[in-house]
Amino acid sequence: IVAFAITIAAIPLKVPKDLDQVQKGAFAFELGLYLFGFVLIADLWSAHHTMFHHIKRNTGWLIALNTLFLAMIVCVPVGFMLIFIGYGGHLDNPSADPLTIQEGALLFLGTQLGANVALLLMWWSARARPGALFGERVPAQSLQNYLTWKLVFQLLGFVTFTLAFLLLPYFWLVSLGMCLLFVGTQWLGLSHYRRRHRHDLDLLAGGE
Numbered sequence: 001i002v003a004f005a006i007t008i009a010a011i012p013l014k015v016p017k018d019l020d021q022v023q024k025g026a027f028a029f030e031l032g033l034y035l036f037g038f039v040l041i042a043d044l045w046s047a048h049h050t051m052f053h054h055i056k057r058n059t060g061w062l063i064a065l066n067t068l069f070l071a072m073i074v075c076v077p078v079g080f081m082l083i084f085i086g087y088g089g090h091l092d093n094p095s096a097d098p099l100t101i102q103e104g105a106l107l108f109l110g111t112q113l114g115a116n117v118a119l120l121l122m123w124w125s126a127r128a129r130p131g132a133l134f135g136e137r138v139p140a141q142s143l144q145n146y147l148t149w150k151l152v153f154q155l156l157g158f159v160t161f162t163l164a165f166l167l168l169p170y171f172w173l174v175s176l177g178m179c180l181l182f183v184g185t186q187w188l189g190l191s192h193y194r195r196r197h198r199h200d201l202d203l204l205a206g207g208e
Contacts, residue, residue, distance in 0.1 A: 001070050001073060001074060002041060002044070002045045002048070002073055004074075005041060005073045005074055005076055005077050006038055006041055006042070008077040009034060009037055009038070009041075009076065009077035009080045010034060011077075011081070012030075012080065012081055012084040013030055013031065013034055014027075014030075015027075030084075033080070033083070034080070036161075036165055037076060037077075037080060037108065037112075040112050040158060040161075041073065041076060041112070043154060044069075044073065044112070044115050044116065044119065044154075047119055047150070047151060047154060048069070048119060050147065051119065051122065051123055051126075051147065054126070054134055054137075054139045054143075055122075055126050055133050055134060056133070056134060056135035056137075057132060057133050057134075057135055058133075059125070059129070059132060059133065061125055062122060062125055062126070062133065065118050065121050065122045065125065066118075066122060068114070068118045069115050069118035069119060069122070072111040072112070072114040072115035072118060073111070073115055075107060075111040076108060076111050076112060076115075078107060079104045079105065079106070079107030079108030079109070079110075079111060080104070080108050081104070082100055082101075082103055082104025082107060082108075083100075083101055083104035083105060083108065084104075085097075085100055085104070086098070086099075086100030086101035086102075086103075086104055087101065109162055112158060113155075113158060113159075116151075116154060116155040116158050117155065119151055119154075120148075120151045120152065120155060123147060123148060123151055124148070127144055127148070140200050140201070140202070142197040142200050142201045143200075143201055143202065145193075146190070146193055146194070146197070146201060149189070149190065149193065150190065153186045153189070153190070156182070157182060157186065160178055160179065160182040161179060161182075163175075163178065164176075164178045164179050
C-alpha cells in the first residue's frame with residue numbers, strides 16, 4: 001500500500017514541453033513538492049517496518065490503528081492530485097482555483113500528520129501491553145524508549161519541515177534555520193541516548 005501511494009503520487013508530474021516552462025520554476029516546484037511527500041512517506045514506511053519487526057501479535061485496537069495508518073497513506077496522493085487539479089494541471093496557471101488547492105494541501109499534509117499520530121499510538125499500545133503484542137521476545141526497555149523518542153521526533157519533524165516548506169518562498173533563511181535547528185537537536189538527543197545505552201541497544205534489529 002505504501003509503495004502504491006508513492007508511485008501514484010508521481011502521476012501528476014509532467015515533463016516540461018519547452019525551456020520557458022523550466023525557467024518559470026513551475027516544474028521545479030512540482031518536483032520539490034513530490035520529493036517532499038516522497039521523503040515523508042518513506043520515513044513513515046521505515047518506522048512502520050521497524051516497529052512491526054518487534055510486534056508479533058494483534059489486538060483489535062492495533063488492527064484499527066494500523067488500518068487508519070494505511071488509510072492515511074492512501075489519501076496522501078489524493079491530496080497531491082487535488083493540488084494539481086486546482087492549478088489546472090500546471091502550477092503556472094493564472095486561472096487556478098484557490099479553494100481546491102487549499103483542500104488538496106490540507107489533505108496532503110493532514111493525512112501525513114494522521115499517519116504519524118497513528119504510528120505513535122500503535123507503538124504506545126504495544127508498550128502498554130508488551131506480553132500481548134511483543135510475544136516471547138520483548139525488546140529491551142532502552143530500545144522501547146529509543147523508538148518512542150524516534151517516533152516523537154518524527155512527528156515533530158513533520159510539523160517543522162512542513163512549516164519550513166511553506167515559509168521557503170518568503171523567508172528561505174528562516175526555513176533553513178528551522179530545519180538545521182531541528183535536525184541538530186534530533187541528532188544530538190538521539191546520539192546521546194545511543195552512547196549512553198550502547199551496550200544494550202540493538203538498533204540493527206528489524207533492519208535486515
